[in-house]
Amino acid sequence: MSTCTSASRHLDEPLAGTAATARTWLLLEQPGPWGVKALTSSHLDPVLGRALEAAAEGTGVRVALIRRPGRHADCREVRERRVYVAHTVPGNVWLHSAMTSAPERLLDLDFTALGQGDHHTFGTVLRGRRHTGAPLALVCTNGRRDRCCALLGRPLAAELAASGVEGTWEVTHLGGHRFSPTLLVLPFGYVYGRAEAQHVKEVLRGVREGRVVTEGCRGSSAWERPGQAAELAVRTETGEDAADALTVLRTDGAAPRWEVTVAHTDGRRWTVSVAQGSAQPPRPESCGSPLGSPARMDVLTVRELSPAALAR
Secondary structure (H helix, E strand, O other): OHHHHHHHOOOOOOOOOOOOOOOEEEEEEOOOOEOOOOOOOEOOOHHHHHHHHHHHOOOOEEEEEEEOOOOOOOOOOOOOEEEEEEEOOOOOOEEEEEEEOOHHHHHHOOHHHHHOOOOHHHHHHHOOEEOOOOOEEEEEOOOOOOHHHHHHHHHHHHHHHHOOOOOEEEEOOOOOHHHOOOEEEEOOOEEEOOOOHHHHHHHHHHHHOOEOOOOOEEEEOOOOHHHHHHHHHHHHHHOOOEOOOEEEEEEEEEOOEEEEEEEEOOOOEEEEEEEEEEOOOOEEOOOOOOEEOOEEEEEEEEEEOOHHHHHO
16 A cells, blocks of 8 residues: 555646546446456457447547446446546537447447537437536546556545545546546546545535636646646636636647647637656656656746737
8 A cells, every 4th residue: 555655646746737638538337347458358348349449549539437436246237327428628518428228339429529529429329418417526446557546546436425426436547547546527627636535525516616626636638738737827827717718729849848828718818838857756657667757747937928919
């Protein structure tokens, strides 16, 4: 246990810009154990898992498996499964859900359209409807991928569920094992690290109110990693917490240096300089791995553009 804790709690390392990337999340309920690559190493038909991976490739859709918190009996027969799809780009954020007894029907979805924010095939193929319940709190517990996620993530998911937090699910790999326990919150798509139950409840309260809690936030999955760091830096600089207020307009440059343009719905814009560095001192990227220097995103400057600059 001590190894996992030390691997995930280097408080000098910024979390921003380390989150998973996906404009749209497609979540399929799959009880039972998960392997390292859960879509092809669980009780889900591996042929279907590979086909879902292929269908999602290059579309902006990320497919993940979910299950209810608790003990996971090794049961292969599942009659009905919950399916969620969420688009996380500001200005067109939505979360829909459905039930299905035929998970292979997911292959009939238009993945390109889903990645672009069009949910219509989810309705026609799976009879999906807008989710009207609580926001989703998805805790990574994929212990076969990284044991930190089981040893730290599963107790968090269990505590949230036991305390009555609706919308709590366990989810497969989110990345950033060293920040375990990690959490994805939908519909807005912000990812959190080193999560604790009371803080998660504050995050979910913010989601219900249309706000983003920046403490412990690793960034929005809607943006690439430089954009995640830049958007959170603008929120910190301005105190803006409205979930749909900021958009990453453009990212110029290439590793290890980017200039990111962030826009506010009120017309303001900022240029944010982001540099990729290496986490120091050396630390494991995950539980049980050797010491290394994981990549980190450092915000160098945040500069608001003047009205004259915007007019050019």
